[in-house]
Amino acid sequence: MHNRFWVIILLTGFIWLVGCTSAAESVEVTRLVNNQEIPVTVEVTRVMLQEVAQEVTREVLVEVTRVVTVVVTPEPAASSTATAAPTTTTTAPIDTNSYTVQSGDTLALIAAQTGTDAAAIQSANNLADPNQITAGQILIIPSWDGGLSTAAAAPAAEETAPPPPEAVVQGANLLPNPSFEGDWYFYLYNELQIPDGWQLTTDEGPNTLELGAGGNFLRPEVRVISIADLPPAEHALFIFDNIKTVKAFKGGGPTSYSLFTDVDLPPGSYRLQINFFPDTVIAYDSGQKVFASDPLAAEARIIFNDVGVWQGTQSGQRNTLTYDFTLSTAQTVRVGGAFRNRFIMANNGWYLDDWSLYALTTP
Secondary structure, eight states: OOOOBOOOOOOOSSOOEEEEEEEEEEEEEEEEETTEEEEEEEEEEEEEEEETTTTEEEEEEEEOOOOOOOOOOOOOOOOTTSOOOOOOOOOOOSOTTEEEOOTTOOHHHHHHHHTOOHHHHHHHTTOSSTTOOBTTOEEEOTTOOSOOOSSOOOOTTOOOSOOOTTOEEESSOOSSSTTSOSOEEEESEEEEEEETTOEEEEOOSBOOOTTSOOSBOOOOEEEEEEGGGSOGGGHHHHOOSTTEEEEEEESSSOEEEEEEEEEEEOSEEEEEEEEEEEEEEEEEETTEEEEOOOGGGSEEEEEETTBOOBEEOOTTSOEEEEEEEEESSOEEEEEEEEEEEOSOOSEEEEEEEEEEEEEEEOO
């Protein structure tokens, strides 16, 4: 409370003031508390001011400072049953400028969900290959407000939701030379033997993968081998159909490569499936292989045009990846598999066999 003194003395002429005070008394005044005017009681003292020249006596009130306790009853809170006004406020993620890649994500899908240009995301994260993103990877999304669109665009290849689980395969395998039982040809180098009907690309650029070995990816050696080239104990491990398999391998360095083919397809639903054995060996103990236990030591992904997500695999055993898709128009699609090893191992090897592409039908 501030001291306030209302002493207004109008002096005319030559006036001598003599003040006399009386005993304090209580006076009720009004104070503003919590935006409300509340009556409180304060003590005041009457000061007698005598105008000597004119012999006039006047009284003015002078408030004496006191600490006054004012009890204010708070307004009751609004009932929980009251109808609240609608609000459009949403809470954004803690870090609205980064996105954690989910299983099944592609750069195009992330761009559609975040309303950001895919090229801008690729540039902001220094992605040499926009198709090489991994579940759990954190991407910087330029100018993103943290919201996700639930109406993300479908992939450019007109992929739709997978057919119902009851869909079954029908007809013949639509892949050329699907189990690699046919002839082969040299591609660029004599250490690259490619099955007829298929193409191969290798990544020999920098290995910039987080938790990777750094340096550059090394070109693997690729061979089409038969059952006669393998010890009997390895026949069932590496050959899944008939008598041939594709072997890709490199010791002492990371590798990354793709095996794919182009197929003309009419409208309809299809199932692509690839089988492989990651022969990823971290060491040899008395001649026995010690397989890598880290799923990131051997990663694979389905190739369907520009769609495909890298997945960690289990070394030392057969793995299978399956992808269902639907085409609304006739078109040529690129299908196959991509494989990479980000670490330096005693052997970064793969066996590929028994690949298929079938039309689907719903009973």
